[in-house]
Amino acid sequence: MTLVVTGLVVQDGNRTAVHNVDLTVEPGKVTAVIGANGAGKSELVLALAGVLPVTGGEVRLDGAALTGKGPEAIRRAGIAAVPEGHRVLTDLSIDDNLRAAGSLIRGGLAERLxxxxxxxxxxxxxxxxxxxxxxGGQQQMVALAHALMSRPRFLLIDEMSLGLAPLIVKRLLGVVTDLKARGVGILLIEQFTDLALGIAESAVVLRGGKMRYNGPASALAEDSRLLHEAYFGI
Structure with missing residues (x-):
């Protein structure tokens, strides 16, 4: 089962935030999406999660079309998003946060917890x-745990390490590595390029909402000039 994005176009208000992006996320592998602020990375995740409308292209999971479906349908299909910003229900306990997430999926709440x-x-x-x-680090754990309550086959993680201490980042990377080993496919948007490329098999570089690189993560990690040209332009 593979998540395949083809020719994706995403509007955010009057602005085209994502232009004709192709990418693939395979089970048990990480696809990193990197780029400067304003490159369209978060809009990409929100569109794949069903929050922002897709105005062009296709999103398919194992061949089944997900384009245009809402967040609940996409989560039921096996895709869970962890948006940027450690988003949690601040007035609820950790346990009630996770129970709220579990209520979106039928059955097995105690087992999922x-x-x-x-x-x-x-x-x-x-x-x-x-x-x-x-x-902030604990809230990010809750945000990840919230997504895991749906037993996703694919995780979309936006800026997991943003504003967090190195020790917490290391802990969260361990969780991502474990999920990857269990066969979960992961789309990882990450501000720290070395971190993202170090854990990913494939990578996409966005600049100005357009795809400037799509290929092995190792090629970018090993060739600083290639990374610089994709990231900043010549």
Whole structure:
């Protein structure tokens, strides 16, 4: 099963944020999307999650069309997004945050909670704590755990490390690595290029909403000139 994006065009208001982007996310592999601020990375994730409308191109999961479907349908299909900004329900406890996420999927709530707390035992230890009182790193864990409650086959993670301490980033990278080993396909948008290319098999570079590179992550990691030209232009 593969997530395939072909010729994607995304409008954000009157602006075309994403122009004719192609990418593939395979099970058990990471596709990194990198680029400067304003390159269209977050809009790409929001469109794939069904939050922003797709105005051109196709999104297919194992051949089935997802283009134009809303967030709930896309999550039921097996795709969960972790938007930028450590988004949690601040007035609810950790446990109630995860239960709210589980309520979107039918059946097996207790089992899903146990699975998710097994990934983040540090959250299980403080499940009664209000999410709004957590540190930024802990809130990012809750945001990831929220997505995991749907048992996704594909994860769309936007700026996972933004504003976080190196120790927390290392912990979250370990979670991503474990999910990858379990066969989850991951689209990773990341501000730290070295981090993204170090964990990814393939990479897409966006500049001005357009795709400037689409190929092996290792090629960018090994050739700084190629990365610079894709990222900034000649």
């Amino acid at each position: 146990a699975e998710t707390y097994a990934v983040f035992p540090e959250l299980a230890e403080r499940k009664a704590q209000l999410a709004g009182t957590l540190s």
